[in-house]
Amino acid sequence: MQSLDVKKQFGIFPMPIVVIGTQLETKVNFMTAAWAVQVDHNPPMVGVVLSKDHLTSIHIKKTGWFSLSIPTADHVVATDYVGIHSGNETDKSSVFPIFYSRQKKAPMIEGCALSMECRLVQTLEISSDPFFIGKIETLFAKDQYLTDGKPDFSKMRPLLYCSTDGSYWQVGEHVAKAWSVGREKAVPDKD
């Protein structure tokens, strides 16, 4: 075993890449986030840690809404672009084709595998940055990424971010069925 520098090597990886959409009055904005996580399933809730200075954070605090879309590998250039440029200086409203739910609270991305509209239910302060927790109010999926009505990873090709090499990756091979393979052996593998 080697001891690593926790400040340089820290990171749970790979992390799923999402694009957060917000709208304040007519100002539409999108940003890339890797620090996103599912926090509950009943009700369905997601959380995302964002720097407090991002335009996205300012929008979420003011409107109480955000969208979270799962881009596919085909969206990698646009996804990286909205993660490099801030809406504080750059208009990112036309980077993606957008659509809305009927309630029109946050813009979502046409062409993404999954998009969800989230109502802010809680904000935790982590160090100086907010951890926004949103309840998923509406969920949309593109037909082409579904198999038997369920999102299909092999079709979606979601982007994963690996902090150790600062790169986008995609899901590799299927390993085993979860909640299942562990039932097959009485004694776990030693290595």
Ligand SMILES: Cc1cc2nc3c(=O)[nH]c(=O)nc-3n(C[C@H](O)[C@H](O)[C@H](O)COP(=O)(O)O)c2cc1C
């Ligand atoms: C791969 C990648 C992952 C990122 N993940 C996050 C994140 O999880 N949280 C965050 O605050 N910023 C993250 N960023 C940085 C923001 O996307 C970036 O600062 C963006 O310009 C903020 O846009 P805004 O000011 O328009 O909201 C990430 C950027 C990239 C390229």
